[in-house]
Amino acid sequence: xxxxxxxxxxxxxxxxxxxxxxxxxxxxxxxxxxxxxxxxxxxxxxxxxxxxxxxxxxxxxxxxxxxxxxxxxxxxxxxxxxxxxxxxxxxxxxxxxxxxxxxxxxxxxxxxxxxxxxxxxxxxxx
Numbered sequence: 001x002x003x004x005x006x007x008x009x010x011x012x013x014x015x016x017x018x019x020x021x022x023x024x025x026x027x028x029x030x031x032x033x034x035x036x037x038x039x040x041x042x043x044x045x046x047x048x049x050x051x052x053x054x055x056x057x058x059x060x061x062x063x064x065x066x067x068x069x070x071x072x073x074x075x076x077x078x079x080x081x082x083x084x085x086x087x088x089x090x091x092x093x094x095x096x097x098x099x100x101x102x103x104x105x106x107x108x109x110x111x112x113x114x115x116x117x118x119x120x121x122x123x124x125x126x
Contacts, residue, residue, distance in 0.1 A: 002026045002115045004096045009120030012086055016124070020081040022096030022117055029077040033101045036070060036081045037110055038092035038122075048094070049081060050106035059106035063089070086124045093119040 003025040012018055026032060035050035049060045049070035058070050069082040079096060097113035 002032075002098065004098060004115055004117035006094065006096045006117040006120040009094060009122045011123045011125065014087055014124055014126050016086050017082070017084045018086065018122060020083065020094055020096075020120060020122075022079045022081075024077045024079070024098060024115075026077065026098070028100075030074040031100055031102060032098040032115075033103055033106065034070075034072060034079040035097045035099075035106070035108070035113060036079075037095045037097055037113075038090075039095070039119075040092040043092075045095070045110050046092075047108035047110065050108060051079065052104060052106055053102045054104075057104060057106055059108065061108075083122070086122075088124045088126045091123050092121075094122050095119045 006022045008020040036048040039045040051058045051070045067085045072079045096117040098115040099113045
């Protein structure tokens, strides 16, 4: 069973930056498409960003485009989410997710991802 563990969340003020990190226990991490999702209280889980197994393609949710950047380090078996210019509406629990696929396109549907982390809280105050 692949384990994903997120870190890097916290409480920040609007306009600040945070970098989330997710480490995978998989020995074939470079075959996994990775993504970040988030869920705010009372709302559905939302796709934030994704990156293909090759790292050659990324995709972002509309609300974070231009502010967030996803990247991966296959040697460290980590995926990162750099979040800049944070807004109060970015407040949510952020989840790392992975799917064993060398798909050339990023998929944003959460049901396609088999492996999930426990989540890390990001709170942005105004």
